[in-house]
Amino acid sequence: MLRLFLTLLLAAPVLHAAGLDADRQLANSLLAISQSRMPEALTTVDQLTEQHPNFRLAHLVKGDLLLARAQPLQTLGNPGGARSPELDQLRDEARQRVRALTDLLPNDKVPAYLLTLDESYRHALVVDASRSRLYVYENRAGLPIRVADFYVTIGKAGAGKQKEGDNRTPVGIYAISGFKSPRELTDFYGSGAFTLSYPNEWDTRQGRNGHGIWIHGSPSNTYSRAPRASEGCVVLANDDLTRLGQYIETGKTPVIIAEQVEWVAPDALEARRSDLAAAIDQWRQDWESRDTARLLSHYSASFRTGSQNLQDFGASKQKVNAAKSWIKVGLDNLSLMLYPERPGFALVSFVQNYQSNNLNDRTVKRQFWSRENGHWKIIHETSL
Template sequence: MSYLPPWAKRLICLVILLCLATAATPRLLEFSDRTFTLTPEQIGTAKTGNNEERILAAIDDIRAGKMADARATVDALLNEQPNYRLAQLLRADLYAMRAMPLDTIGGGAAATNASAPSSVLDDLRKEALVRIAHRNEDQATANKLPANIVVFAPNQQYAILVDASTSRLYVFANENGKPKRIKDHYVVVGKLGVDKRVEGDQRSPLGVYFVTSHLTRPQLDKTYGELADLYGVGAWPISYPNELDRSQNRTGHGIWLHGSPAATYARAPQASNGCVVLTNEEMLKVSSYLQPGNTPVIVAPRVEWLTESEWLQRQSAALALLTQWKSKWENLDSAAYLQFYGDEFRSAEGQTIEAWRSQKTAVNTGKTWAKVQLSDISIFAAGENSSQLVTTFQQDYRSNNLENQMRKRLYWQRGNEGWKIIWEGAATI
């Protein structure tokens, strides 16, 4: 070695050291080596209940550090609903938390899959948050009544109420004229939210509508082919645009209640093109309460909840308003009668408030008496803070020179001067 250059001597020494180090390394992971064992994973207890109750229970257990119970619940959910994306996300989080702490839902998926679109994770977080928010709100509103359901018509057995702010659909039964909550479900609304104005704006409408028909899955398959899967178990069209929408030049069509694609258990809170979407399982449950041509579907920006005494006062005030309008009309008091109409009024025929005033004043001049009877009255409220009333009734009008019966609808708007009629005409459904 004395003849080797210095760099060669250093290289030979380094090789000898590496060989010795390799030989001294313990082989801890060989199957025959009993000096290393894995700690068995703790077996948890899966929670029971419906799918939403179980997903929320899993989130609660994660927050409380009960990881085994959370894993058991999520695994049970995914065994039943393998396409439940929120449950898949929680499973990814539970695996990731074995190696690192997480500070947000979906942190595990974000850490282990950097290519996952942030919009997908954001949508799933939103779904979790709106479900959690509903549970918290539900505890405060369980014994309250919705301001949106004011008066049921005698033949209306149920009403559907959608709270766009919480992605929630409620089914209310007509229990002796009072709304009784019997079911509620998570729903999906338009990708860009609510207050639909034009065709293709990807918003859900706000207002009072009615179920018009039922499109079965075989009917959808025949019409749309493979695209029918978007609607899941079936679709129940609603009457958008309603009479007021058309008078305000709102456009669009094909707004339905419908199910979800087979490959997706539940979609993000804002993911439709304007329809109101449920899981297939829950759409089937809700469908049993839908009567085409009769069941109202009220889509509100936020539901206003009232105590029973507040609700009764609200109902009495709405009925009194309608009675006052009828009385002024019967009394041929044109000036007082026309005070019920707002400056933005449009009739079914397109008359402005000026034309309406002229016509009604001229008609009443030729009357000596008039009698108006209203029956089968329904009143529902929509808009921010229940600021819009939709009154529908069977009208029997008789006077000295005219008799007329019709199904009529009035749209009222609350403003600085109180309630004003902004549309009047025959009810189209």
């Protein structure tokens, strides 16, 4: 294990700037060990433990360095072959933190999910459960630009929440719905908690339940937790949660949680964006045509909205269209995000401006689109 870390770190740059984050300080110490610069390694990890006295992984590395004065190191924690669940968890944390610095994401690729973000979304958060990492993307004229990333803990049982108490972190697209300050919480949640809109309407339709899925901090006696240690929440170190807060707009910022993020080149993102956008615009035009059959061709056979299925919805639209001499539909604040749960699935949100000869209406809508037999279809719709 230690040899693996050190081999990886040999390819990493040495970082000497003041105020480095915990990942880079830890990596600097391990890199110094790999190059037999033990005094420098000890100085670096001393600075880290002084800055974060509750950082257990840093103390483990420091203990190894002190032990190395008397005997060769065999593995991180150097337990002489003995197994310890706590040591295994610390090794997992070390592996994920080192991976973030040595298995770098390509600069020319972005998450496949952020097709179009309306300008009202300043940032989006993307969680990669497989890498124990949360990435912050800034919305620059609709293009996602990575501006920060953080080590995170997810559920003990991994990703893909289905029911209350399964210790899994949900996979899907959610919004930051609120913030709970430390005064409202126990010390377990550290410096606060951003609440997530789980379960969303798609989760509910799939029969998923549970509550209290948050992005929160760590107890005061713990700098960070193992990669899989929560009951389903996304957990950060307290100082990281504070830094993350500057990117969050309560009630606005989208959070995409994937079991393993799919990374694509910008031109591939543009192709997927254009494909879905064309389907949405054709749906809008066919609605304006007042031809109910054309309109309904854009809906899945399993479509639902509220208590209506496709048959009920179609009958309602037929009746409404018969009373119209003209219809105009405009879509403002349009955002398109591919859903991480499965391929060919998307969440579309917009402000709908509906005008006709006898009604003007403005509605916020969320639609789930599914690709069926090569064509995008609306499978679920919610008016907010």
